[in-house]
Amino acid sequence: MSNGELFENDADKLDPARVLANMDDPAIKHRWEGTLKEMVEIAEAELVQRLADNPEQAAELARAVVFAICNTMGGSVLYLPRGTALQNAIRDAALFRDWRDHNIGPLELVRKYKITSPTVYAIIARQRALHRRNEPDLFGFGEGTLH
Numbered sequence: 320m321s322n323g324e325l326f327e328n329d330a331d332k333l334d335p336a337r338v339l340a341n342m343d344d345p346a347i348k349h350r351w352e353g354t355l356k357e358m359v360e361i362a363e364a365e366l367v368q369r370l371a372d373n374p375e376q377a378a379e380l381a382r383a384v385v386f387a388i389c390n391t392m393g394g395s396v397l398y399l400p401r402g403t404a405l406q407n408a409i410r411d412a413a414l415f416r417d418w419r420d421h422n423i424g425p426l427e428l429v430r431k432y433k434i435t436s437p438t439v440y441a442i443i444a445r446q447r448a449l450h451r452r453n454e455p456d457l458f459g460f461g462e463g464t465l466h
Contacts (some may be wrong), residue, residue, distance in 0.1 A: 358385045414439065415446035 335463040359381050366377035400408055414432055423431070428439045 355385065355389065411442045411446060418443055420433050
């Protein structure tokens with residue numbers, strides 16, 4: 320008998336609304352340690368600045384975002400960039416959205432992001448490849464060769 324048969328994977332059965340409703344309970348908050356607590360505090364501080372007129376909504380949003388990240392990526396080892404790598408990743412994602420969603424041309428992107436034309440084309444190529452990996456293969460092109 321395998322572990323899969325002994326212990327049902329119940330992660331999909333978590334009700335986010337119920338989990339988040341109990342987050343203000345001091346006994347629950349006390350159990351949050353280390354990185355998760357720090358992530359919530361960082362998110363909450365940032366959201367309080369942006370939603371200064373509604374700090375309660377900021378706290379609720381912070382917990383909801385961290386819960387969603389943990390529920391999606393929990394159990395995996397991941398690298399979180401910072402400094403220039405983080406700034407470039409955010410810039411690259413914004414540039415790609417401008418190009419794809421707002422039809423901003425490469426020459427205008429060069430001016431907007433103050434980078435060279437070859438850099439703009441390289442970012443678009445990298446971002447397209449990243450987005451293709453995250454999209455479902457609706458036509459089966461990724462499986463085998465075309466006939």
